[in-house]
Every structure is written in structure tokens, then in C-alpha cells.
Amino acid sequence: MISRTMGMAWAAPGAALAAALALSACSNGGGNASRDQIRAVGSSTVYPFTTAVTEQFARRQTQFKAPIVESTGTGAGMKLFCAGVGARFPDIENASRAIKKSEMDDCTKNGVRDIVEIQIGIDGIVMAESLRGEAMRLTPADVYRALAADPYGKPQTAKLWRDVNPALPAIPIVVYGPPPTSGTRDAFAELILQKGCDANPAMDALKKADAKRHTAICTKVREDGAYVESGENDNLIVQKLSANPDAVGVFGYSFLEENADRVRGIPMNGIVPTYETIADYSYPGSRPLYIYVKGQHLNVVPGLRELVAEYANDWGRGGYLARRGLIVAPADVSERNRQIALNFTPLDPATVK
Amino acid sequence: MTDTSLNDRATHQQTAPGGTLKMTARDVDVFYGSKQAIKNVSIDVTQENVTAFIGPSGCGKSTFLRTLNRMNDTVASARVTGDITLDGKDIYGADMDVVQLRARVGMVFQKPNPFPKSIYENVAYGPRIHGLASAKPDMDAIVEKSLRRAGLWEEVKDRLTDSGTALSGGQQQRLCIARAIAVDPEVILMDEPCSALDPIATAKIEELIHELRGRYAIVIVTHNMQQAARVSQKTAFFHLGTLVEYGDTSDIFTNPRQTRTKDYITGRYG
Amino acid sequence: MSTIAPVMQPTPKPQQARVPTDWTTTSMQGRIRRRYRAERRFRLLGAGAVLLSTAFLIFLLVSMLGQGLRGFTQTELRLPMDFPAARLALDQAALAGPNARAALAAVDLEAATAQAADRAYGAGAYRLLSDGAWLSVRSAIQADPHILTRRIDIWVPTSTAIDLAAKGDADADAEAGYRLLDARKAVRTSFSTAFLTGSDSTDPTLVGIWGALKGSLLTMFVTLVLAFPVGVLSALYLEEYAARNRWTDLIEVSINNLAAVPSIIFGLLGLAVFLNFLDFPRSAPIVGGLTLALMTMPVIVIAGRNAIKSVPPSIRDAALGIGASKVQVVFHHVLPLALPGILTGTIIGMARALGETAPLLMIGMRAFIASPPGGLADPATVLPVQIFLWSDEVSRGFVEKTSAAIIVLLVFLLAMNGIAIYLRNRFERRW
Structure with a gap:
């Protein structure tokens, strides 16, 4: 009877810890395993627009899992974004200002190339x-x-x-x-x-x-x-x-x-x-408001291309983003960025100030 | 009782004046830190007799009683030297299992302390943890036997599932005695068992002691001299940690050899 | 035995004459009066303190309920859908087959819904609908594909402006629009289970609390499963087995201090150890639970030690006396008697953990997640964080949803405490 009680008492935390470690091992937390949920971080100003887009995306394209958006602030989000490439790092950075040269250097240092800069509108x-x-x-x-x-x-x-x-x-x-x-x-x-x-x-x-x-x-x-x-x-x-x-x-x-x-x-x-x-x-x-997308993540997480395309479709004058307070960029700027979004044209580091 | 235990007893018993020797103590000292509580006590406990320890408060009788079943082990600063044996085997030796010792040498405390469980569970707990009964009918038999021997069966047989703490003081103490009996001990130590009870309950307990005598070796600590005179056959008088006199009860009370004993008996000090 | 000599008494010493105290002087009477007054004052103070606490509680409940009960209701618009006329490229056979989802996704239900609204209520009426109104149409089709051959009325959620107008909180245009619709019996405001079953959303008319509630449940589960056994066993060891020396004193002081450490420090610890060093998934309940377990364990240890200390030594002696081993004494006698006190400490610790926001923000449980977590390693958020995020939203419709979420949090807290109190009473024994 005693050994049963003792056994129960030790089993509970032991089992829980084992389950935790097992879960973490077989989850997408570690190393270069792939992820099935898109992750976005960054500006609290761009947050309402990105969340609206991810929601529409999740509703219309039910074959993909709903993306996760975190409001960390532009600076903190850039640090996470430029920390590296792989399933552990975010795919999209929301920014209420252009990327700085120091941040770009950080990105290059950690192996993040092929950054696509897309202006989504004006604030x-x-x-x-x-x-x-x-x-x-x-x-x-x-x-x-x-x-x-x-x-x-x-x-x-x-x-x-x-x-x-x-x-x-x-x-x-x-x-x-x-x-x-x-x-x-x-x-x-x-x-x-x-x-x-x-x-x-x-x-x-x-x-x-x-x-x-x-x-x-x-x-x-x-x-x-x-x-x-x-x-x-x-x-x-x-x-x-x-x-x-x-x-x-x-x-x-x-x-x-x-x-x-x-x-x-x-x-x-x-x-x-x-x-x-x-x-x-x-x-x-x-x-201007931007999103930065990692071109290298196109084969890390499914749905990234479709999500960015959804963005480009919805930032127009009659779209629901405008209804939420996004001010549309001038027509030529909009069209240029739409092309960048569809083709995933990377940003030239030399143009960053 | 199994056959092997009977054999054990047969090889180790010695017949001494006054009865078969059950426990012996030789040159026992007990220290609490640096303070010495028991000085050089030597005593015999015999199977057939009830041995009483008497003496004024604080003279060490309870302390010495607790050395007999190693209850002093629970006090961190306690240290016991000397020889104490049960059936010839040193109870402080490395090969003596303290858990088994305490099953063989049971204890009843001053304030009745039944477990906050049912009456049945109180009595059944001991046999259960020592594996003395596996099936329910066997356990029922042990519980009934223990309660009968403790003189409590008739009063509680219809309410075995009631809480043990709901009984009266005297009944609780008898329940504690039944609980001690249930693990089939050889010695029962009683530390002032009646001091918290009214006279009627006290009388019942004393009657019980008479009935249990012989089947179990009983040692009773009491500050009530008249009780010692009523219940015991051997009496030991303790004073300030030393054993002053030990002998037949009738001798101690009518013709004590030591002056201190005589002074205590006659009430010169309390 | 009958020759015991009579007891001798000492002789009394001579004494001086005694002066009795005068209990009737004015100073004595004054003292008596002051004493009674002090008693009355103290009783009034105590009653006043109780009344004040009750007043705070009532104020909190009334303001929360006042603002939040509306959050559980939703305004819906009757939308007449004429499926045959809409000529959707959809038929019942496709919906029964394996490609049902793709078939549904291929059809532009949004446009169909907007057109139906315009037809029923005039041009531009699609603005009366919520952005997610077409989802209700989709669910209706999925539930009963037969409606594709008929014209039926589907109740769909309205936009935030109409929803606020129904509750009397919108601007003049919206109010006018709502009154018109109300006159045509086209709108209804009713209790919506959508709030309790839905997940986070950017649209206040579609938002739900289930995602955060499930996240809280999972996180609390992990916290309890880790903190309770570790805390109780630590308390037992420290009280029953550990020697009393300088090391155990140091451990006791450390645990007492740990219980007072601000929770944000645990968040930093979780971030540094679990996320950065051990590489656990970000925003997962497992990490949140681990962090909160670190925070809750000292509380349980302290409460447990006090409960174990209060078990009377007579019970221990009784058990030892019939030959129980130390482990048996602890688990059969001490622990059951200490359990009510331990459970009280656990209630306090878990209630605090349920309401914690700061450490969970640090480990990333602050993201917008549009679906509830599947398991312990999926990204999730918890109720207090969800409340915090909603309080920062632009749309006015979120104000009542935030209050409604607070009500859900309070109900969850009450339920948790209720279970613990029930368990504690069951284990309560008198000795």
C-alpha cells in the first residue's frame, strides 16, 4: 500500500516531465524541422492590419493553419527577425519604419538574405x-x-x-x-x-x-x-x-x-x-508601413506565398484593410509593391540607409 | 502467532527469580544533549508479572520506558548507552529492525490518541502494515479478537465504522489498547494510561490489565501509588533519574529498604 | 499496603494584615467605562472593514457585469438567401464527396452574401453585415446541403456599428440604420454561444474566448501537475526528514524569498532557460505551465510546511508505537491530516497563477492566434493576456468583449476555487 502511494507520488511529476520533453522534441521547436504555422512579429501599428489579413487568409484557405501574429514593437521584432533562418525564427516582420542599416547588417551576419520589403500602405x-x-x-x-x-x-x-x-x-x-x-x-x-x-x-x-x-x-x-x-x-x-x-x-x-x-x-x-x-x-x-518577408522561408512553412498574395489583394481602396484605417499608398507605389509581393523580389542591401 | 516465533522464545528464555525473563536492562544511561536524564539503571521485566515504575514527576520513568521500544530515537538529541535486550537480543544492535521491535513491544500513551479513522480501521491498521492478514475475513477476526481482549467489543460491535475519536475518553484508551494488541505484541508498555480518565474508566482499565497479565508482559508507569499497589506484582521506584529500589510490590509498599523509598511512600514528598 | 502513614502538613507562617482593593473608586469606574468603549470601537472597526471589503467586491462585480453582460450577446440580421437564383457553382453531390472543402472554397460565398444583402436591403447594404457573415452562410450549407435548392433566411452577424447601435452606443447614422432594420423585424439581439466557442478575431462581432480559455486550462493543468507533487514532497521532506542545520535554514529562507519574487522575474527566467537554452516551442502552454509552476511551488511548500507542522505529535507517536515506518507515518497519517492546509495553499497559488500576465508575455503567449491550441506544444494564449490584448484594440466593439472576458475569467477562478474548497472539506478531519 505504501509503495503504491509512493509510486503514485513520484509517477506524476516524472510522467509530466517526460511528456513535456517528448512533446518538445517532436514539436516544431527544435533545429531545422519545418513548421506548419506562419509566424509574424513586429510593429503594433501594423499589427491590426496583419491580423486582419491572417484572419481572412485562414477563413478562405482552410487548408493552411492560421498564422500567428505577435505585437512586439518594430525594434524588438527586427531583432527576432534577423536572428536567423529556420523554423525557430519568424517569417514576417511588421514594421512602421524602414529597416535600418545596422539591422540589415545583423541580418546578413546571421545568414538572412533574400529579404522582401513590401510597402502595404501609409499611416x-x-x-x-x-x-x-x-x-x-x-x-x-x-x-x-x-x-x-x-x-x-x-x-x-x-x-x-x-x-x-x-x-x-x-x-x-x-x-x-x-x-x-x-x-x-x-x-x-x-x-x-x-x-x-x-x-x-x-x-x-x-x-x-x-x-x-x-x-x-x-x-x-x-x-x-x-x-x-x-x-x-x-x-x-x-x-x-x-x-x-x-x-x-x-x-x-x-x-x-x-x-x-x-x-x-x-x-x-x-x-x-x-x-x-x-x-x-x-x-x-x-x-509608409512595411512588411518584411524572408524569401528563404518559402520552403520552411507552407502558405507563405499565398498569405503575402492575400495582403496584396486586400490593401486596395475598397478593401477591408482600408475599412480598418489603412491609408492606401499612391497608385504607382501600390502597383510596384504588388509586383514585389507576387514575385518575392528581394531587397537590395545597398539601398538601405 | 506463528511457529517460528514460539521457537525463538524457547531458545532465548531464561528463568529468573520471579518469572521468565522477557526484557533486561543493564547500566542504561540516557542523555538529552549534555544533560543526563537516566543514570545507570538496571532492571528486569518478566513475562508473567506486571511491572510498575513509580516516582515523583520528572524522575525519568517515562524516559526509561521509552527506551524499551526505542521511541527515544524520534528525539534528535537523545542518546542511549548500555544494554537493553528483548529475549536476549540487543534492541539497539545493528541487526534489530526498529519497526519490528515496535510491533513486538507495543505502547499505550498517557492521552488517548486513536487515529482519526473508523474504529475498525484503527485496529486493522497495524495488522495491515505488518501483513498479518490478507483477506477480509482474517482481518475481521483479528479486529474482533483485539476488541474483545480490550473489553470494548460489546460496546462498539454495532458501530465499527464510526470514528474512533467519537468515543468517550475511557473507550478511546481501550481502543488504543486494542490497537496495540492487534499486532500481537509480546510486551505492552503503558505510560500513565489512566491519568486522563475518570475513576470508572480507570477501574475498567485496571481490570483489563489484570486480564491481560501473563499473555503479555506489561510495564506500567504511574504517578498514582495506590494504582501501582493494585495492579502490579513488581515495582521499581525511580528518583532523579536513578533506580532507587526494585522488588516485589508488597515488599516495596510495606517494608521498603531505602529511606528515599520510604519517604516517598509515606508522602513526605510528592 | 494498609500501613501507609498519614500525610504530614507544614506549619503556616505568620502574615501581615491585608488591605483589600477598593473596586468602587471613580478612577476604577472610569477604567471600566473606557474598556467597554474600546471594545465597542474595535467591533465597529471590524464591521466597517468587512463592509468596505464587501463594497469593493460589489462595485467590481456590478461594473463588470454591467459592461460585460452585453458582450455575451450578438446582433444578427435576417438575410434571405436565394440559392437557385444566385447560381453558385456548387451542388449537393460535390459536398457529399471527399473534395467538399475544396468545392466550398472554390465558390465565392462572400460575393454571394454581399449581393443577397444588397438585394434585400438596398444598395450598399453589404456594409451592414460583419466581415465574417459569409462564414455563417458557409456553415449553414455545410450543415444542410439541401438548402442549396431553396430560398431560406439565414441569420448572419451584423457589423460592429449596427451591433453597437443595438446596444445604444453608436453614432447617429448607425442608430438610424438600426431603427429602420428593427422596424422591419430584420434584426435580433440574442445570447450568442459564438462568444464562448469562438477564438480570437480582429472583428469584435466574431470574436470568441474559447481559444484563450483552452490555453488557460492547458497551462493550469501543466502548472498543477508539476507544482503540486514537487511542492508537497518538498514540504514533507523538509519537515519530516531533513536535519535541522544551517543548510536547511538556508533552504527555508530561500523558499520564503522565492515566494515573494515578482512574477516578471520568472518570465525572464522562462525566456532565458526554456526558450533560448532548452529550445522549447514559443508561446506554448508547456512553457507557460513550467514558468508558472516555478512561481507556484514555493507557495505550496510554505503552506504545506505549516500544515504538516500543525499535525499533533501524538498521532505520529501512536503510529510509530505500533510499528509503522517513517514513510508509513508520513503518508498514512501526516499527509491526510495536513491535506486541508496544503489544498488551501494550492488554491492561493493556482489563483495567482491563473491571473498572471507578465511572465507569460515574456515567453511569447501574447500573439494573435485565430484558432484554439491543439495540444500542449501548440501556440496559445491565456485569459488575462487575451483581456490585455483586447483592451488595446482600436474598435469600440471590443470594450464590452473585454469586460465579458473578465467575467469568464472570474467564473473560471470561482470554479477552480470551488473545486478546491470542496476537496478540502472532504478531507477535513477533526482530531
């Missing part, structure tokens, strides 16, 4: 305020002077928007925006902050003299509480704007569209963020 980084707030009109220079840690190399003293530009209302500077891990933040820094910084001719000269210092001055954001990092949760930013009519939020255009009954876009350089102004790049915060 707008909008600055928005509550409908109940005072109507503001901003320029990139205003935003830079309000949010930089050391504007033009001098200490940051502005507390009200009026301190930055006398035409603006005398309300405290409170901006909710993405954290440094987010691709949206990178794009915000590049499209708005740097533009505002380079409006000053002295900064232009500094760029040639000391590029590092130039980047630091132009993109470092103040940390004294005026800029509040709000994680990857853009719904939270919208809620905060509703609660505080003086605050300003930074997020993607799709959130603006969805919550038009609570917030409105702030005109930048006089241009109001709308579908049209973002699509034709007249709004300063427009940026």
Missing part, C-alpha cells in the same frame, strides 16, 4: 486633442520646442504652450505619447521633432559637424513630466484626452478615425490630418 502620426479642448494649431518647430529635452542645445524651460509660441493658448504642456521602444516613437522623432529641430539653420550646420550630438539634441524628449509615456496602449491615450481637455496625444491615424466622436486631429503646418492629406504626404506626419 499618419497625428497629434490630437479632446473635442472639448481649445483648438490648437501647431508646427513641427512648436512641438520640438515644447517637447525636446534640450531645445537647440539650451535648457528646457517652457511650461505652457504660450512659452513656446505666443499665438498658442496658455495651457500647460501635457503630451501623452509612445515609449522609446515603439516604432511610432521613432517615426514621431524623425517626422516631427527632427523637422522642427532642423528649422533652425544652426542645427543644420551641427548635423554636418557632429552627427551624434545633432541626433541627441533633435530627438531626445524631455523627462520632467510634460511628456508622459503611455505604453503601447493607444486606447488609454484616448481616454486620458477625454479626461483632460488641455492634454495632447500622439498616436496613429486609425485611432483618430475610430474615436472621432471624442478627439480631433491638430493641424500641423495648417494641414488637418485626414485620409487624403496623409495619402498624398501633404500632412507632415505621414509615413
